Amino acid sequence: MLVDSHCHLDFDAFQEDFDGVLARAGDAGVGTMVTICTRLSRFADVRRIAETNANIWCSVGVHPHEAAAEGVDDPAALLELAAHPEVVGIGETGLDYYYEHSPREAQDISFRAHIAAARESELPLIVHARNADVDTMRILREEHAKGPFPGVIHCFTASRQLADAAIDIGLYVSFSGILTFKNATTIQETAAELPIDRILVETDAPYLAPAPNRGKRNEPSFVAHTAAYLAGLRGETAAGIADITTENFFRLFSKAQPPA
Ligand SMILES: [Zn+2]
Numbered sequence: 295m296l297v298d299s300h301c302h303l304d305f306d307a308f309q310e311d312f313d314g315v316l317a318r319a320g321d322a323g324v325g326t327m328v329t330i331c332t333r334l335s336r337f338a339d340v341r342r343i344a345e346t347n348a349n350i351w352c353s354v355g356v357h358p359h360e361a362a363a364e365g366v367d368d369p370a371a372l373l374e375l376a377a378h379p380e381v382v383g384i385g386e387t388g389l390d391y392y393y394e395h396s397p398r399e400a401q402d403i404s405f406r407a408h409i410a411a412a413r414e415s416e417l418p419l420i421v422h423a424r425n426a427d428v429d430t431m432r433i434l435r436e437e438h439a440k441g442p443f444p445g446v447i448h449c450f451t452a453s454r455q456l457a458d459a460a461i462d463i464g465l466y467v468s469f470s471g472i473l474t475f476k477n478a479t480t481i482q483e484t485a486a487e488l489p490i491d492r493i494l495v496e497t498d499a500p501y502l503a504p505a506p507n508r509g510k511r512n513e514p515s516f517v518a519h520t521a522a523y524l525a526g527l528r529g530e531t532a533a534g535i536a537d538i539t540t541e542n543f544f545r546l547f548s549k550a551q552p553p554a
Pocket residue numbers: 386421422423448449
């Protein structure tokens with residue numbers, strides 16, 4: 295069994311063939327998915343998807359792109375929504391200096407409020423970090439010093455230093471389809487060398503489809519390609535990597551129940 299630890303099933307890209315997407319995920323061995331919240335105004339839709347599908351869980355949070363418009367400065371709102379039984383993580387949150395759709399200060403404030411919610415709820419923080427390695431490391435370390443929190447750096451594209459810093463404070467690292475891209479040699483080296491018990495896989499669907507589907511709409515079934523590629527890097531079988539990453543997922547996302 296495989297887990298897609300990060301996808302966006304509420305997005306319009308899945309409107310037309312939602313049932314087919316889930317059927318193909320099942321056929322590919324994807325037994326569990328987490329559909330990730332990007333703004334609180336979308337949370338009701340995200341949660342409904344989790345409530346109506348036994349093998350789909352959800353998160354609550356505000357993407358750094360939305361930090362100016364909808365960012366949170368107080369963990370209370372997140373904690374209240376996170377009490378729902380379908381909510382297994384806090385995020386996605388973090389810093390995106392590549393697009394910088396929101397000012398950096400707004401991203402910082404919202405990121406820290408999410409960390410406080412993860413610390414308080416003990417639900418894993420789902421971190422988006424793009425072109426912001428130094429500040430991401432600084433904030434994670436400063437906040438960790440106030441008290442530990444579980445979490446994952448999702449869709450990992452950062453430096454080895456950020457991966458090591460994250461592992462150091464107990465976080466996990468999740469690899470998306472980017473791992474399979476020809477020019478992603480640094481990410482591949484990181485994926486080959488990190489502690490095997492801290493690695494997850496994800497699609498971030500509908501974005502970033504792995505090879506051989508690069509450029510197409512991504513969907514949870516494609517996580518099998520990323521897992522197979524990771525297996526090759528690690529000298530493991532595909533089944534072995536599926537088992538390890540699934541075990542890692544349920545250790546980190548401990549509120550999610552494995553399928554019966
Ligand atoms: Zn992201």
